[in-house]
Amino acid sequence: MIGYGAMQLAGPNVWGPPDDPESARRVLRLAVELGVTFFDTANAYGPRTVNRLIGEALRPFPEEVIVGNKVGAGRGPDGAWIITGHPDTVRRQVHEALADLGTETSELTYLRLGGDSPVPPSDVPLEDSLGVLVELRDQGLIRRIGLSGASPEMLARAQEMTPIAAVQNRFNLLDRSGVQVLADCEAQGIMFVPYFPLASGRLAGYDELTGPAERLGATPAQVALAWLLRRSPAMVVIPGTANPAHLRANVAAAEVAENLTDAEVTHLTGLVDESKAVIDRPHQSTLDALRSAAESHL
Numbered sequence: 001m002i003g004y005g006a007m008q009l010a011g012p013n014v015w016g017p018p019d020d021p022e023s024a025r026r027v028l029r030l031a032v033e034l035g036v037t038f039f040d041t042a043n044a045y046g047p048r049t050v051n052r053l054i055g056e057a058l059r060p061f062p063e064e065v066i067v068g069n070k071v072g073a074g075r076g077p078d079g080a081w082i083i084t085g086h087p088d089t090v091r092r093q094v095h096e097a098l099a100d101l102g103t104e105t106s107e108l109t110y111l112r113l114g115g116d117s118p119v120p121p122s123d124v125p126l127e128d129s130l131g132v133l134v135e136l137r138d139q140g141l142i143r144r145i146g147l148s149g150a151s152p153e154m155l156a157r158a159q160e161m162t163p164i165a166a167v168q169n170r171f172n173l174l175d176r177s178g179v180q181v182l183a184d185c186e187a188q189g190i191m192f193v194p195y196f197p198l199a200s201g202r203l204a205g206y207d208e209l210t211g212p213a214e215r216l217g218a219t220p221a222q223v224a225l226a227w228l229l230r231r232s233p234a235m236v237v238i239p240g241t242a243n244p245a246h247l248r249a250n251v252a253a254a255e256v257a258e259n260l261t262d263a264e265v266t267h268l269t270g271l272v273d274e275s276k277a278v279i280d281r282p283h284q285s286t287l288d289a290l291r292s293a294a295e296s297h298l
Helices: 020-034 048-060 087-101 126-138 152-159 177-190 207-218 220-231 244-259 262-269 284-295
Strands: 038-040 066-071 073-075 080-084 108-112 145-150 166-170 191-196
Touching: 020 048, 020 244, 038 048, 066 073, 066 087, 066 166, 087 108, 087 126, 108 126, 108 166, 108 177, 126 145, 126 152, 145 152, 152 177, 166 177, 177 191, 207 220, 207 262, 220 244, 220 262
Parallel strands: 038 066, 066 108, 108 145, 145 166, 166 191
Antiparallel strands: 073 080
């Protein structure tokens, strides 16, 4: 399934409004027209900018559309990304998202964790932050609860408190650090949503994608997305773009996936030894993308 990641609809460095808000709203409406039913967003995008754009563009939300929103993360005064799992913050962000999206109930709210990052863990216990989402679900403000940046241990701890509908972790052709969580999701019927599916554009020129792309008349980026779809039935892939042509190409990757040969899928899967993947050790392509994002705030 191809969804839509809305991060790029904010201004430069995911900060503030875009130069052309109406263009952003048109892209969101086009996604629905193209059959996209899953949208990924977060309070931290803007902050709050992208959620407001989604609400303005799509409400009342079509019955089949699900918006997955992440809470528990924020932005520092310099735009830096921070994890903010204090229960009061989580509760406030849920209410802010409902107001910004213009809906009474969140179809899916993720709790952002730091289990897939090489940084010290939060001093707020997972159970305290997650407990807020469970409470709000019981009040009818949330229908499904997910996790973002979860280690296998975090996923197991969370499931002791509540069913988990989706996990969003880092995963792409070169960065398989989320592979154990993916396996757990497959075994337990949980949706797995890979972020950085194209390594922030760093896969577009990757040589191993050229052969299948030329054979199918596709782009390397489409092949990279198609491989994710073929890698696991649990995958819901959320490439992001503010460009209508790129959006159409991303959605068309679902058809490319149907036409990849088993041999091509096996070859691409074998480019990385997944048995050596470690949850909090990103591939260099991811580190480069994170470094570029950090340097953009200096």
